[in-house]
Amino acid sequence: MAVYTDISEIQLADFLTDYGLGALLSYKGIAEGVENSNFLLRTEAGTFILTLYEKRVNRDDLPFFVGLMEHLAERGISCPLPVHTKAGEALGELAGRPGAIFTFLEGMWTRRPTADHCRAVGRAMAGMHAAAGDFGLRRENGLSLGEWRPLFESCGDRVDEIEPGLAAAIDEELAFLEANWPADLPDGIIHADLFPDNVFFLAGELSGLIDFYFACNDLLAYDLAIGLCAWCFEADGSFNVTKGRGLIEGYASVRPLSAAEVAALPILCRGASMRFMLTRLYDWLNVPEGSFVTKKDPREYLRKLRFHRAVASAAEYGFDIDRVTQ
Numbered sequence: 001m002a003v004y005t006d007i008s009e010i011q012l013a014d015f016l017t018d019y020g021l022g023a024l025l026s027y028k029g030i031a032e033g034v035e036n037s038n039f040l041l042r043t044e045a046g047t048f049i050l051t052l053y054e055k056r057v058n059r060d061d062l063p064f065f066v067g068l069m070e071h072l073a074e075r076g077i078s079c080p081l082p083v084h085t086k087a088g089e090a091l092g093e094l095a096g097r098p099g100a101i102f103t104f105l106e107g108m109w110t111r112r113p114t115a116d117h118c119r120a121v122g123r124a125m126a127g128m129h130a131a132a133g134d135f136g137l138r139r140e141n142g143l144s145l146g147e148w149r150p151l152f153e154s155c156g157d158r159v160d161e162i163e164p165g166l167a168a169a170i171d172e173e174l175a176f177l178e179a180n181w182p183a184d185l186p187d188g189i190i191h192a193d194l195f196p197d198n199v200f201f202l203a204g205e206l207s208g209l210i211d212f213y214f215a216c217n218d219l220l221a222y223d224l225a226i227g228l229c230a231w232c233f234e235a236d237g238s239f240n241v242t243k244g245r246g247l248i249e250g251y252a253s254v255r256p257l258s259a260a261e262v263a264a265l266p267i268l269c270r271g272a273s274m275r276f277m278l279t280r281l282y283d284w285l286n287v288p289e290g291s292f293v294t295k296k297d298p299r300e301y302l303r304k305l306r307f308h309r310a311v312a313s314a315a316e317y318g319f320d321i322d323r324v325t326q
């Protein structure tokens with residue numbers, strides 16, 4: 001969850017008068033997600049999601065996110081659609097926060113991803129990359145290579161509280177990533193946070209993608225690397241090659257990879273592990289105790305980073321290179 005901003009029934013009912021959604025019947029904060037405040041709304045017109053945008057979301061980026069969701073939906077990608085006010089606006093303001101109301105997406109995220117789930121996610125990710133190809137706006141990745149060191153430095157001198165020696169290990173890994181990060185791979189709009197909690201399934205089928213608030217222009221294969229980190233590890237920390245094969249082959253069945261993208265996967269996975277370890281680390285040290293937010297453990301991504309550091313070739317992710325390259 002997250003609910004960082006509390007709203008009263010009076011505030012919400014007043015906000016809703018701008019929309020043609022009828023009267024408010026009920027609302028409650030959603031205890032999932034970590035970035036924004038989300039509320040489940042029931043009005044006379046049906047069920048909706050109200051999102052209030054919090055700290056990491058820049059107000060200027062909101063037209064990109066909302067426009068991207070509309071663009072993807074027009075091209076057949078199942079994702080939430082912003083509801084417009086009677087005046088035609090997708091974005092409003094509530095409790096001092098920018099906010100928007102979205103259509104409710106049926107389905108649930110899976111707590112136990114299987115190789116079939118991974119294959120479906122790979123296909124959906126590649127479908128999203130293709131559908132976003134002609135989107136007219138750009139957004140630079142605010143959490144790419146150049147931002148990792150400042151984020152690390154902003155964690156201050158408490159990093160070793162998480163694990164002794166962690167600060168030095170991060171410093172060394174960042175130096176490697178800064179010196180070796182790939183250039184000249186195909187780029188485009190990526191989701192950049194396609195974790196299991198952002199993919200819904202209904203009756204065994206993938207029913208939609210949510211949470212586009214990290215979406216940005218970056219290397220397409222970096223999205224796949226984020227997916228390998230988020231979907232293909234077991235609770236005991238081991239990498240599941242069957243899931244890895246499912247994810248990558250599912251992706252490549254829609255958008256075949258280049259040999260250079262395949263070769264870059266291990267370093268892209270190291271970068272993805274670093275990125276999620278650092279945001280978790282920052283939150284771990286900075287989100288106040290008692291917030292209605294579940295903090296995520298940075299050590300999970302430290303373990304994943306260590307795994308990827310030991311990978312000598314992308315074939316170790318479990319797939320047949322000839323089946324995924326063009």
Ligand SMILES: Nc1ncnc2c1ncn2[C@@H]1O[C@H](COP(=O)(O)OP(=O)(O)O)[C@@H](O)[C@H]1O
Pocket residue numbers: 001002030032033034035036037038049080102103104105106197198210211212213
């Ligand atoms: N359009 C939607 N339809 C149904 N549920 C949604 C929708 N958007 C958000 N949710 C619910 O809200 C939760 C948090 O949303 P998410 O966008 O992941 O938040 P955050 O940006 O804070 O990570 C999701 O796990 C889901 O339960």
Ligand SMILES: N[C@@H](CCOP(=O)(O)O)C(=O)O
Pocket residue numbers: 032033034035193195197198211276279280296
């Ligand atoms: N996926 C990130 C945290 C952000 O997750 P969200 O889906 O709640 O926005 C992580 O696991 O660190």
